[in-house]
Structures are given as C-alpha cells and as structure tokens.
Amino acid sequence: MNIENTKTQMSKGIFEYCILSLIRNEDKYASEIIEIFSKTKFDIVEGTIYPILTRLKNASYLSYYWQESNQGPPRKYYKITPEGLLFLNQLDEIWSDIEKSVKQIINY
C-alpha cells in the first residue's frame, strides 16, 4: 500500500466522467485527450484512454468518425450522443455528491 497506488485507486472510476466532459462541447480524438490530461495532475495513459473510449462507444454514449490528418495517420474523432449527454448530466450530479460527502466526512 503505497502512495502512488493509492493515488491511482482514488482517480480510478473518475476518468469516464472526465473524458465525457471533455467531449461534451467538442469532438476529440484519443491523443488530443491524452494531451489535455497531461496538463492536469491526473496520470492517465493511452492503455486506459482507448478502452474507456471504446466502452463509452459500445454503451452508445459516444459515436465516432474518421478524419484525415496532415500530420500522420487518420484520426478517430469521438462525438457525444444525446444519450451520452443525459448520462453525463447524471455524472455531474454524482460527482457533486461525492465532493460534498468527502467534505462532510473530512469535517466530521
């Protein structure tokens, strides 16, 4: 039980919410998402991002399309679906509840 692992465990489960949030207002491809995450204190790697995107796509919360790139191979852009938006709105609520509950417990 070390601090790095605990940090990972604490972040685990929040990534889906974060990724959907990123895609809420603008379609994105995986490497773009990884780049954005790298600017936060989250440590997330591609081995995590891709399965999450696939999972969300399989659940019909995201759709995708391919777009040529002038910097390398084509990119797979993800776009949030109406169902995805509904789901995400619920996740907003849940995250808010979690923050409040943690605060409640820390200040107990």
Add this chain to the structure above:
Amino acid sequence: MNIENTKTQMSKGIFEYCILSLIRNEDKYASEIIEIFSKTKFDIVEGTIYPILTRLKNASYLSYYWQESNQGPPRKYYKITPEGLLFLNQLDEIWSDIEKSVKQIINY
C-alpha cells in the same frame, strides 16, 4: 454500463481516504463508521469497511484495541498511527489535486 455501477466506480478508491479521515481525530469501531457514512450520499457496506480497516491495519496506518460494550459484543476500536497520519496528510494533498484536476477538465 449503468449509473449505479458508475457511481460505485467513482467512489471506489476514495473510501480509504475517508475512513482514515474519520479516525484522524477519534478512535472508532466499524459499525460506528458505517453509521456515519450512512448520513452521507456514499453507499458503503460492511463488506467493504472491514477489509479496508484490515488493510490499513496491516499497512501499519491503524492500530486497534478491544473494548467491552454494554449493548452487545465487544468492539474493535481502530486508532490511527503516526505513520497513518503522515499517509493521510499525503492523501489530503492528493484529493485536493483530484478535485482541481476534475474542475480543470470540466471547465476545459
């Protein structure tokens, strides 16, 4: 992929932090902790609490002692160790980072 499971996954990993926080200022036994949690929007059950307490004890972050009860069987009180306090201070930092990172991403 349903909302209940996602809620669970989002909370998962935070419970260790919460339990250590509860024990920070005052020794506690399991059922007491469950009772406090029941007043928050966390859904946590004994099947989770006990293994967490055991894990933290095995990592030397908690110590314990038995105390007779006049309402039933004896209670196993947990007390945070100096190492546990150090660890918890780190978790305070990590949680703060996580909150900031989520906010950063939501507002991206």
Add this chain to the structure above:
DNA sequence: TATAGTACTATGTAATACAAAGTACCAAAC
C-alpha cells in the same frame, strides 16, 4: 526503402468494492 512520428487495438495483471455466507458475543425473554 528505412526511419521517425503519430495513432489505434488488445490483453493479462493488479487492486478494490460488493454480495453473501458465516462466526461470535451479549442481553432480554421464555
């Protein structure tokens, strides 16, 4: 053609919550 950079796919392993089953102790009722 080979190399470098960019992008995507898949999987075995590790970690943690939960449902569930079970054990144990004490007090009250019979």
Add this chain to the structure above:
DNA sequence: GTTTGGTACTTTGTATTACATAGTACTATA
C-alpha cells in the same frame, strides 16, 4: 438454563477498471 434478537466481526468469490506491455498501422521525411 435455553432460545431469540440485536450487535459486531471475518472471509471470499465475483465484477469492474486502470495500467504495463506488445503489437499493428498510416503518413511524412531522410
């Protein structure tokens, strides 16, 4: 004394998700 109900603790198999890793594929450049 025995049974019942309430209280408290222990254990474990299953489900889920992140990560390290290995690999494939496309485009531009040397």
